[in-house]
Amino acid sequence: MKIWKTWGVVAVSGLLITLSWITGWDWLMIAAAVVAGWQIAVSAVQALRIRMISIDLLVVVAAVGALFINNYWESAAVTFLFALGKALERATLNRTRQALSDLVEAAPETATVLRGGEPETVEIWELEPGDVVLVRNGEQVPVDGRVISGHGGVDEATITGESVPAEKSEGSEVFAGTWLRAGLLRVEAVGIGSDSTLAKIIHRVEDAQDDKARTQTFLEKFSRYYTPGVMVAALLAGLFTQNIELALTLLVIGCPGALVISIPVSIVAGIGRSAKDGVLIKGGEYLETAAKVDAVVVDKTGTLTNGRPELTDVDVLNTAYTRDEVLTLAARAETASEHPLADAIIRGARDRGLAVELVEKARPVAGRGILAKVDDLEVAVGSAELLEKTPDNTRILELNDQGKTAMYVGVDGEAVGIVAVADTIRADAPAAVEALHARGIKVIMATGDAERVARNVAAELGVDEVRAELMPEDKLTIVQELQAEGRVVAMVGDGVNDTPALAQADIGVAMGAAGSPAAIETADIALMADKLPRLPYALGLARRTVNTMRVNIGIALVTVAVLLAGVLFGGVTMSIGMLVHEASVLLVIGIAMLLLRPTLKEEAPVQAQSAELTSEAARRETLTA
Template identity: 80%
Template sequence: MTRWKNWGVVVVSGLLIIASWITGWDALMIAAAVVAGYQIAISAIQALRVKTVSIDLLVTVAAIGALFINNYWESAAVTFLFAFGGALERATLNKTRKALTDLVDAAPETATVLREGEAQSIEIWELVPGDIVLIKNGEQVPVDGTVVTGHGGVDEATITGESVPAEKAEGEEVFAGTWLRSGLLRVKAIGIGSDTALARIIHRVEDAQDDKARTQTFMEKFSGYYTPGVMLTALAIGLITRNVELALTLLVIGCPGAMVISIPVSIVAGIGRAARDGVLIKGGEYLETSARVSAVVVDKTGTLTNGRPMLTDVVVLDDAYSEDQVLTLAAGAETASEHPLAEAIIRGAEQRELAVGMVDKADPVAGKGIRATIDGRTIAVGTADLLDQAPDRTPLLELNTAGKTAMYVGVDGCAVGIVAVADTLRDTAGQAVEALHDNGIRVIMATGDAKRVAENIAVDLGIDEVRAELMPEDKLVIVKELQSRGHTVAMVGDGVNDTPALAQADIGIAMGAAGSPAAIETADIALMADRLPRLPYALALAKRTVRTMHLNIIIALLTVALLLFGVLFGGVTMAIGMLVHEASVLLVIAIAMLLLRPTLKEGEETITQRGARKEALAS
């Protein structure tokens, strides 16, 4: 039915016009005008009922007027071209919404659940939280949940835009709509159906594509005055010149169709493109504001850094020991520690495949470190206070100055080495900061960490300004200060400690929001993938979208101006006017659709590219 509504009327009307040309029967031309114009007239009447003077009314009046002055070809041509343009417009708008369609299609419908020890295939709606779902290699993950047993690589492109499968093991989260590409998983269901990350994303994109930008709202108000103005102008010219055809032609060429469609189609395309690449933009208003961002305030931990301490250095102070031996001793002692940095040292030893010894006895010393007995030796990891002899402090101070947390490793009271840990920079942090600078955006780091640590990171990344040792409310002050200096500010944070600053910023951005309902619902922009380069990508896409909107508005206004000049001085007819008018509509749609081209520059496939590759492999 929808396809007939789009194209059936156009086809029938076109065939009637051709038949009229062949036979010379005017009745067929009138029939063509009626077939093509019937729905247009209905739409005009419906708009009038809500006190709106629409474009459809201009076309309807012009077509009926042409019939009354026996200009049947003009009437048929105007209605046919308008119907044809409308069908193309709807088809192309549907194409720009394909990102949403792809997400909806990604939603699974069935699941294999383990009940009473047996695997049963059931509909998604039959699942309940707590069910254990079995997912085999090549199957779709049907729920949001936690891996209970198993190991495998999960393709999370539909959620994060990432093309490389994420390794999942016991305790890891998985999301509905993703695909298991290797291994076998048993997953405890937590989110089902509308309570999944995928469902929340679909809801967000759906709302965002319908949300209006400020420019769109202005243009709609403008057209509300413009369209009646065109009708009154045409009426006045008709009365003054006594030229009905001229007045009707002015009605046709005055249609602001390209002007009205230029902005929504750009917004839909821009938000759709972003969604395919794992960036959720709340709506047109936020897209437009993002294009003006001139300063970005970023938190350090978990944003510029991985948010997880890592072993960075092992320094030998006693030649009788190697680096691996120092690290083995330190890791052995730390197995008895509950300190957050202990895990980093143990993990560092595991990565070097070192055999960590068992602790016979352990004695944590508050604020200083830990002493442990291993194979009859007393191993200390921590400050110099745990040692009997004063060690060389120079290497430790150098590491501390570099922003690392350094600890002595002692054996029976003597220092044999130093281990250092730090929250390491994300591999892509430098690339992201450079991309922001390329877009003319100032980058400010705001962190509660020590000033020395923050300054070292800022130097490494080329950050413009550092604010350290802050409380959450201090970040709010920084955002206000930047705004008072004329900046449009984006704040990037975790959405918890940074909530006041995120709320104050012109654009609040949450990173790694997959699976976080609060982040998806509250952030103006949510970066589903935990990758910082998506930030400059999102801001650059917003600028491209706004530039496209402005270009399309210029094309629409220029078209009307040229047609008006052509009618008054160049003999442009009603049919030619409608043809040029519809051509301008298609042009602005085509320009807007250029936003759908993949432009993500992270050495990754986009969802679109990945889908095409899957289809090629399947065929």
Template identity: 85%
Template sequence: MKTWKTWGVVAASGVLIVLALVTGWDILMIAAAVVAGWPIAVSAWQALRIKMISIDLLVVVAAVGALFIQNYWESAAVTFLFALGKALEKATLNRTRKALSDLVEAAPDTATVLRDGEPETVEIWELVPGDVVLVKNGEQVPVDGRVITGNGGVDEATITGESVPAEKSEGSEVYAGTWLRSGVLRVEAVGIGSDSTLAKIIHRVEDAQDDKAKTQTFMEKFSKYYTPGVMLAALAVGLLSWNVELALTLLVIGCPGALVISIPVSIVAGIGRSAKDGVLIKGGEYLETSAKVDAIVVDKTGTLTNGRPELTDVDVLDDSYTAEEVLILAARAETASEHPLAEAIIQGAEGRGLRVDHVEHAEPVAGKGIRAQVDGATVAVGSADLLDSAPDPARILELNEQGKTAMFVGVDGKAVGIVAVADTIRADAPEAIKALHGRGVKVIMATGDAERVARNVAAELGVDEVRAELMPEDKLTIVKELQAQGHTVAMVGDGVNDTPALAQADIGVAMGAAGSPAAIETADIALMADRLPRLPHALGLARRTVRTMRVNIAIALLTVALLLAGVLFGGVTMSLGMLVHEASVLLVIGIAMLLLRPTLKEEKDRDAKRQQINDNAKEQKAVA
């Protein structure tokens, strides 16, 4: 039923009740019961057609029974309160789905495409992959694509939950539904409409919010037998006591409305909140399982570390050289190298503001390093075998023990310095590990790297256990071992080499899933941003959601118990019972809606920033 019809029925019934109380005409009270009760009766009939005894049937039987015993006020009050409760319930449930509606509204309708070099505004469906779209400052990015030209800051909050705009330049990926906050971009369209990352997120959240948790499935089975059980109990009481009003009152107070709604509304709110924070949880079952996670197996490379080598140390062995001079010599020699570590040295030098000119003459030495002619001198970068005399290896060994790859820098056969590179720890990894420990979660680092490298990283991060020099199947064994010990295990990996372990784990987690449709569709939890602290945040939100479900179930059961006691000891009428029943329904919905409050710091900052922008705009409008 449409919203205006729902509230129209409630308003009409309410007006008739007021007129009946003023005039004393019973016919108006009967009319009020019919107006409010008719849609309830239709709903009850539709349920019966599929062999289901619904809560609506309890209300209809109670209302009709009250009319037969000429208790018109009770009949009108029960149907009116039930209709009012349904309308409020529908309105508040719509609010819990706001995170999804916000995503849907974020989808752009039009785009400015360049045709023959001229901008033209077209509908999204008119675009094809390969089209070049123009995005100006303040406009929405209409497609998933790659930046061809231009620079700018893009607000990707709708996709990743990040509050700080991401800098984009040539070659960068952008996503439909995000906003360009500075600059101008030309973007080659790759994903359009339903093929965009935003569309896949919306699809995933829709499915997830409808997916049922195990507790919800149990409660639905319970209510399937509970509702007819209430009808039989009320019939038995009526026959034994010959008190029809008592039997009808039992029908009303036995309605399991709050019990049935307590779990799905919590799941909708929890998954909606997580989606707004850039965390996609596949469904209610995975939300419930995530709340139990007490052990996490984390791949090292690219998860706890940056996944690429960076310059870490520059040591001077000859006092006639400075650290900058040693680094420039090494970087210039490496410009002729194709070794993976060469780029780390070059970028390290440029990152320190040093100019790195390319060399023309160089000679790579297989397995040892490289020799190059730099300003008339022969510069070698690599092992001691490239030098005329063997220098003291103590410092090299020390750096190697720290998990770093260290190389001598020599000039004309003499060692003048040492440079070292390593895969460095992510800046946000220590914070994430600390947060996981704060939630009582055991963290196991699993990696194929050498033992000494793994132990140095583990010591710096403070993980609980280290497993090194592993093959992908070894990670699967670790997950099985933890599960055999009674742990609920989450596995965080890249989804390729770690596929067996991810499949075995109770919860598989994909990081940086934005732009990866496979990760969005297959992971139990997908962290849209490449931010490890989102994992403890997601687990914390899952635990809050499950706690909310339990609180709501307790409220629902307590309400029924108190009403039953009130009926047995006198004082609870049909209308009062329905009023308390509907109040309990709204209470559990209201408690579930508390999950929609932002708890992620970036989300709070973003909301505050948006509020400030809105306030400034209102002030400027008022002045104008």
């Protein structure tokens, strides 16, 4: 029915115009104008009821006026072209909202739940939190939940925008609407239906696409006065020149259609594209603000760095021992420690394929380290105070100057080696900082860590400014100082300790928001994947969108100016004016649709790694079967 109302009217009107040309019967032109124009007239009347003078009213007045002066062709052409333009607009606007449609279609409808140990297919609404659902290879994950058993590769493109599967095993989070590409998973349901991350994303994108930018709000206010102004100007022109056709032509060319649609279509396309790439932008106003960002304040821990200590160095001080032996002694001793650095040493040893057996006897020494019995040896890991012989501390100081935490490994009171740990820089952080710099954006690292550690990280990344040993309120002060300098500031933080600074910043950014419903709802920009390069991508897309808006506004204004000149100097008729008007509207929409082109580039090493994970998942599934 909708298709008939849209395209059927256009087809019938076009057929009547063609028959009129063939037969020469004027009444067919009048019929064509009525067929194409009656829906336009209904829209104009509905607008008048709410005291609004719409573009439709301009077209109706021009078409009726043309009939009264016996210019039947112009009346039919104006209404036909306007109806055709509207039909094409709807079709292309639907295309700009395709990202939202894809998200809605991604919502699962059924699930395989385990009840009494037997699989049973049920509707999503029949599930309850705590139910265990079975997800097989090639099936859609029906709920947000936690993997309780199994292993596989999950395609999370609908949520994070990642083009390659993510490895999932016991304890991993999974999201409704994603697809299991290899393996078999049993998932405990946590978020179902409207409580799922996918549902929250859909809701957020719907609101964002309907949200108006400041420029759009201004243009809507402008058009409230502009459209009546066109009618008054056309009336005055007709009275002054006694040329009714001129007045009617001015009504047609004065239609601000391209001007009015130039902003919303760009916003819908920009926000839709970003959502498809796993970046949620709160709305048009925030899109415009993000395009102006010229300073980014970034927390260090967990944003620029991995957020947990890693083993970085193993040095040998006694040639009777090898590096692996020094590391094995340290790791075994640390199995009795609950210190966060102990886990880094143990993981480092196991990553190198070393056997790390538990020790039965150990004694932590507060503020110094740990003493443990490893086989028949007394092993110490920590400061020099744990050793009987004072070692040369040159290497320790050198490592400390690099921002690392270095510890002696001693055997029977003598230092045999050194191990060092540090919070390592994220693999994608250098590329992200470089991309921000390429866009002319200043990068400020703000952290509560020690000055020495912060400066080493900053030097490696090439950030513009370092602020260390900060309290949460100090980050707020930094944002305020930058804003006082006239900068537009984006703040990237964890949303807990950084809440004051995030609220003060012009744009608050949450990273890795897929597992945080609160971040999805509250952040101005939410990066669904835990990937820092998505930040420069989001800011770049915002700039592209705003530039598109400006280009479209320019096209709309130039079109009206050219048509006006054509009318004044002769040669532009009502039908030509409407044709050019509708062409400008479609051109504006077409330019906005260029924003829908994928521009996000993934790193090849990540893709290769994910492919390996998927292959491994498939292998395990085969073995299980």
